[in-house]
Amino acid sequence: MKTLIRNARIIDCKDRVIENGDMLFSEEGILEIGRVDQDADRVIDGTDRTVLPGFIDCHVHPACLCAEDEMTVSYLTYKGAMDMLRSGITTFRSVGTKYNADVRLRNLIESGQIDGPRIKAAGAPICITCGHCEEIGLPCDTVGETLKAARTLCKERVDWLKMMPTAGVLGVGPATEIQLSREQIEAVIAVGHAFNTPTCAHLMNYEALEFCVEAGLTCVEHGYDMDERIARRMVELGTWYVPTVAVTLQESTYIKPDTKHNKELVEKAAAAQQRVRNAVKIAIREGVKMAVGTDTGCPFTDPEHYAYGTELYLYSISGMAPLDILKAATIRGAELLGIDGETGSLECGKCADITVISGDPLEDIENCKRVDYTFCRGKLLYHRA
Numbered sequence: 263m264k265t266l267i268r269n270a271r272i273i274d275c276k277d278r279v280i281e282n283g284d285m286l287f288s289e290e291g292i293l294e295i296g297r298v299d300q301d302a303d304r305v306i307d308g309t310d311r312t313v314l315p316g317f318i319d320c321h322v323h324p325a326c327l328c329a330e331d332e333m334t335v336s337y338l339t340y341k342g343a344m345d346m347l348r349s350g351i352t353t354f355r356s357v358g359t360k361y362n363a364d365v366r367l368r369n370l371i372e373s374g375q376i377d378g379p380r381i382k383a384a385g386a387p388i389c390i391t392c393g394h395c396e397e398i399g400l401p402c403d404t405v406g407e408t409l410k411a412a413r414t415l416c417k418e419r420v421d422w423l424k425m426m427p428t429a430g431v432l433g434v435g436p437a438t439e440i441q442l443s444r445e446q447i448e449a450v451i452a453v454g455h456a457f458n459t460p461t462c463a464h465l466m467n468y469e470a471l472e473f474c475v476e477a478g479l480t481c482v483e484h485g486y487d488m489d490e491r492i493a494r495r496m497v498e499l500g501t502w503y504v505p506t507v508a509v510t511l512q513e514s515t516y517i518k519p520d521t522k523h524n525k526e527l528v529e530k531a532a533a534a535q536q537r538v539r540n541a542v543k544i545a546i547r548e549g550v551k552m553a554v555g556t557d558t559g560c561p562f563t564d565p566e567h568y569a570y571g572t573e574l575y576l577y578s579i580s581g582m583a584p585l586d587i588l589k590a591a592t593i594r595g596a597e598l599l600g601i602d603g604e605t606g607s608l609e610c611g612k613c614a615d616i617t618v619i620s621g622d623p624l625e626d627i628e629n630c631k632r633v634d635y636t637f638c639r640g641k642l643l644y645h646r647a
């Protein structure tokens with residue numbers, strides 16, 4: 263089925279911004295960009311709208327950190343994936359889902375049995391007993407257990423290995439506590455190299471962050487303690503950064519401090535918000551490779567609360583130019599996930615993963631919250647009523 267969008271602003275996230283252009287695409291891919299003289303099965307008026315490559319969210323927990331039975335987690339993983347279409351997300355990286363439900367959903371979508379966004383899945387995260395995200399993870403307390411967990415995940419064909427070297431905002435005690443040992447971190451990275459599987463780590467402590475970067479980690483998640491020195495090393499080593507700025511803002515804004523636990527949570531989130539804002543400014547200034555991730559699945563971090571658009575807005579007030587933000591949301595994410603040959607920019611021949619929004623995001627980045635249409639591989643999977 264061919265779709266034609268007429269008279270729209272087209273931002274290809276490569277090198278062109280076309281005012282008043284047309285774009286033709288189908289399940290086969292993007293067919294024409296510019297002036298299109300043929301008809302199509304579906305025609306969309308692009309007046310006052312912008313056509314963008316589908317957004318990529320590189321840090322998501324589609325089942326909302328759910329630790330119930332396998333059936334419930336699987337259903338919530340599917341529901342979470344479909345919800346993300348409302349934010350214009352056509353690809354996401356799942357970095358922590360119990361029972362590897364994200365891997366199974368990826369397989370169903372890739373084999374064409376069901377329609378949905380493109381998924382890169384890390385399965386269950388590697389953590390310690392009683393550590394951060396143990397409820398959804400694979401607790402490992404020795405190097406042997408860590409090697410076994412990492413190899414088992416690779417055998418199940420995860421796209422990424424995710425580990426939890428430190429504690430986090432959600433949970434008891436300080437977020438900065440170190441949990442995985444250096445030997446365990448090295449074991450995960452070694453298995454990643456052996457199986458050609460990239461590694462990412464939840465990092466909220468300076469020492470652990472520095473150790474992971476030097477050990478050859480592929481991507482830093484959160485990295486709230488980033489300073490100039492570490493940022494420069496990340497540039498030298500080509501390490502990626504997915505800061506997840508919005509999550510602690512959402513938590514500190516919306517969680518009611520009505521119990522002792524919630525009060526502590528709000529305070530931890532507010533403190534983390536200060537640190538991540540600083541980290542992001544440094545990363546932008548030093549030119550660290552960045553992709554967008556929201557931590558969707560954490561409290562109040564979801565499409566309903568416009569987590570993705572808020573994340574983009576927070577980049578803009580941290581010094582990133584609007585076009586660079588749109589690239590971080592699309593082509594950079596595709597590079598991080600190793601799929602920039604097929605998606606991430608609007609080019610003829612690439613897959614038609616497309617997001618159509620109202621307004622101009624270069625004028626106001628928060629227009630990215632106004633998603634009208636989301637297409638995955640040329641199929642219309644979301645349309646704002």
Ligand SMILES: [Zn+2]
Pocket residue numbers: 321322323357358557
């Ligand atoms: Zn997370």
